[in-house]
Amino acid sequence: MDSQNDYLTIALPKGKLFSLSADLLAKVGITADDLSDKSRKLVITNEQAKVNFIVSKTADVPTYVEYGAADIGVIGKDVLDESGKDVYELLDLGFGRCHLMMAVPKDKKRAKLTDYAHTRVATKFPNIAKKFFDEHGMQMEYIKLNGSIELGPIVGLSESIVDIVETGTTLRENDLEEIAFIKEATARLIANRVSFKLKFDRINELVTNLHEVLAAGEKK
Amino acid sequence: MEKDKNVWEIPYGMRDYLPDEAAAKRALETKIARLFLDWGYDEVVTPTVEYMDNLTRGSSHSLEPHLFRLIDRHNRTVALRHEMTTPIARLVSSRLQDQPLPVKLSYISSVFRYEEAQAGRQCEFYQAGVELMGTTSAQADAEVIALAIESLRQSGLSDFQVCVGQVDFINAILAQYNIDDDTQSAIRAALEKRNLVALGQLVDALKLPDNAKEVLRNLPLLNGGAELLDRAYTMALNERSRRALDNLSEVYRLLKAYGVTEYVRFDLGIIRDFSYYTGLVFEIYAPGLGFPIAGGGRYDHLLSDFGAACPATGFAVGIERILMAQQCQQLPHYSPARDIYVGYAAARGAEAIERARELRSEGRVVELAMMPESREMAERSQQQRGYAELVYLA
Numbered sequence: 001m002d003s004q005n006d007y008l009t010i011a012l013p014k015g016k017l018f019s020l021s022a023d024l025l026a027k028v029g030i031t032a033d034d035l036s037d038k039s040r041k042l043v044i045t046n047e048q049a050k051v052n053f054i055v056s057k058t059a060d061v062p063t064y065v066e067y068g069a070a071d072i073g074v075i076g077k078d079v080l081d082e083s084g085k086d087v088y089e090l091l092d093l094g095f096g097r098c099h100l101m102m103a104v105p106k107d108k109k110r111a112k113l114t115d116y117a118h119t120r121v122a123t124k125f126p127n128i129a130k131k132f133f134d135e136h137g138m139q140m141e142y143i144k145l146n147g148s149i150e151l152g153p154i155v156g157l158s159e160s161i162v163d164i165v166e167t168g169t170t171l172r173e174n175d176l177e178e179i180a181f182i183k184e185a186t187a188r189l190i191a192n193r194v195s196f197k198l199k200f201d202r203i204n205e206l207v208t209n210l211h212e213v214l215a216a217g218e219k220k
Numbered sequence: 221m222e223k224d225k226n227v228w229e230i231p232y233g234m235r236d237y238l239p240d241e242a243a244a245k246r247a248l249e250t251k252i253a254r255l256f257l258d259w260g261y262d263e264v265v266t267p268t269v270e271y272m273d274n275l276t277r278g279s280s281h282s283l284e285p286h287l288f289r290l291i292d293r294h295n296r297t298v299a300l301r302h303e304m305t306t307p308i309a310r311l312v313s314s315r316l317q318d319q320p321l322p323v324k325l326s327y328i329s330s331v332f333r334y335e336e337a338q339a340g341r342q343c344e345f346y347q348a349g350v351e352l353m354g355t356t357s358a359q360a361d362a363e364v365i366a367l368a369i370e371s372l373r374q375s376g377l378s379d380f381q382v383c384v385g386q387v388d389f390i391n392a393i394l395a396q397y398n399i400d401d402d403t404q405s406a407i408r409a410a411l412e413k414r415n416l417v418a419l420g421q422l423v424d425a426l427k428l429p430d431n432a433k434e435v436l437r438n439l440p441l442l443n444g445g446a447e448l449l450d451r452a453y454t455m456a457l458n459e460r461s462r463r464a465l466d467n468l469s470e471v472y473r474l475l476k477a478y479g480v481t482e483y484v485r486f487d488l489g490i491i492r493d494f495s496y497y498t499g500l501v502f503e504i505y506a507p508g509l510g511f512p513i514a515g516g517g518r519y520d521h522l523l524s525d526f527g528a529a530c531p532a533t534g535f536a537v538g539i540e541r542i543l544m545a546q547q548c549q550q551l552p553h554y555s556p557a558r559d560i561y562v563g564y565a566a567a568r569g570a571e572a573i574e575r576a577r578e579l580r581s582e583g584r585v586v587e588l589a590m591m592p593e594s595r596e597m598a599e600r601s602q603q604q605r606g607y608a609e610l611v612y613l614a
Binding site (some may be wrong): 005066068086088089090091092117188191192193194196197198200203207 | 352508
């Protein structure tokens with residue numbers, strides 16, 4: 001039987017990054033039959049290519065990788081920074097582009113950012129938000145929500161939100177206005193610290209191949 | 221409120237060792253202590269609590285949040301030791317200055333770091349290691365690596381990898397491109413975290429020719445066997461970076477003589493977490509463990525921070541991490557020998573004491589019953605308590 005050490009285990013997030021990641025990896029020959037985020041199987045194996053895929057909830061990908069349950073993974077920079085996990089960040093995959101920002105109801109906009117000090121902010125990203133406000137010398141009350149963040153100000157739960165934005169449609173529909181840009185985020189290839197050393201040749205080859213595919217994509 | 225279970229909490233990041241665990245830990249420590257003695261390293265013991273200024277000497281400020289700090293009776297800030305290299309540097313520079321060089325010292329002790337506790341990473345953990353002070357020779361660096369490898373082999377581990385790097389190679393490369401200090405420390409931080417994306421962004425922003433940028437971007441990927449050094453020589457444009465690589469070649473030649481090169485790879489991107497390292501550095505990894513199992517390297521300036529310039533090198537292994545790696549590599553669980561249970565009938569207690577003494581002097585592990593028992597009861601006790609044999613005085 002093959003030892004697990006011969007296998008490269010890859011954690012992929014369910015949701016919008018899944019098919020983009022799977023397609024990109026397929027281009028460098030890393031894929032498996034019935035690799036799908038709808039699969040009931042928790043671990044999908046390709047014995048020939050010696051690859052295991054773990055398809056997990058987005059926020060869990062950095063955890064699998066930090067503990068070495070997965071050697072590498074694909075995850076949005078927003079979720080990665082929020083998790084604070086100690087993993088190696090190998091490659092900017094360029095897709096899943098969005099940005100983190102602070103938004104407030106249009107009709108309750110205040111003159112400057114610091115006017116919001118000591119108010120409540122609803123967010124799925126309390127760690128990133130706290131870092132941002134700390135850098136501006138602002139103390140805030142953080143209200144952690146797990147979805148529909150924009151509901152916060154509408155129902156009077158908070159004065160503002162910190163959330164990710166791709167197109168801005170959700171903001172407009174809810175009469176919210178972006179008042180501060182926090183950071184941009186794209187999907188990243190991450191690796192476990194020890195796997196990076198013990199499986200260096202395989203991971204390095206993968207990074208090099210992905211690099212070429214991405215560079216070719218940019219030229220088009 | 222009444223507690224429904226009799227379980228009392230211990231502070232965050234601390235743990236108890238139950239008899240089985242403590243026995244495995246003690247057995248491992250005993251083996252390592254013997255090994256260090258066999259190689260001519262003398263054990264030292266330093267206090268658990270030191271003045272904070274002494275512990276942070278030679279290290280960057282990033283250390284402070286990880287220290288367990290206390291205030292003593294005279295309002296001085298003291299802290300629990302977070303590693304052993306700094307206390308031993310203090311000890312050697314203040315109390316062992318007259319020793320003939322090189323000084324070879326070892327330790328096995330607990331250290332304390334406030335971190336997010338995880339498997340193999342508690343806030344109090346045990347380290348065994350050596351410090352070799354008073355020589356810059358490659359022989360010293362090779363001995364330290366070979367001894368670290370031998371510690372793991374004696375622990376029964378066979379599957380592990382030593383990655384060797386050279387801090388001065390990175391410093392020299394950064395110097396050869398005249399990169400300003402702020403950018404240098406940002407690049408070092410990106411290298412330490414192996415954040416290739418951040419490194420790429422930093423490098424892109426520099427005004428340098430493309431081939432120079434390529435060299436900088438590739439620093440974290442300089443990982444390979446002996447042939448890697450040849451590749452690195454093509455990147456080394458100044459005397460200092462070539463000297464750093466010469467040092468690695470020399471150490472590698474000596475490691476061949478030790479017969480341990482099968483474990484060794486080069487990884488020139490290694491930047492250890494303590495800022496006092498100046499030359500060769502290394503980390504050892506084992507499959508299944510998310511953190512290095514051991515690490516070390518050369519720190520030629522730390523002793524001069526204590527006023528007694530003296531080059532030095534050393535390593536530390538994590539005792540808990542070896543124990544975890546033993547489990548991952550499915551080594552048999554250590555259990556101490558339990559040879560003989562001595563039971564006795566009423567009025568034979570004094571004879572039983574004598575019999576137990578005799579058996580122990582023959583080198584057997586003997587437990588003596590604490591009260592007279594019938595033969596049946598003694599048999600049951602023997603089995604319950606896990607002894608191989610019963611000696612019963614009727």
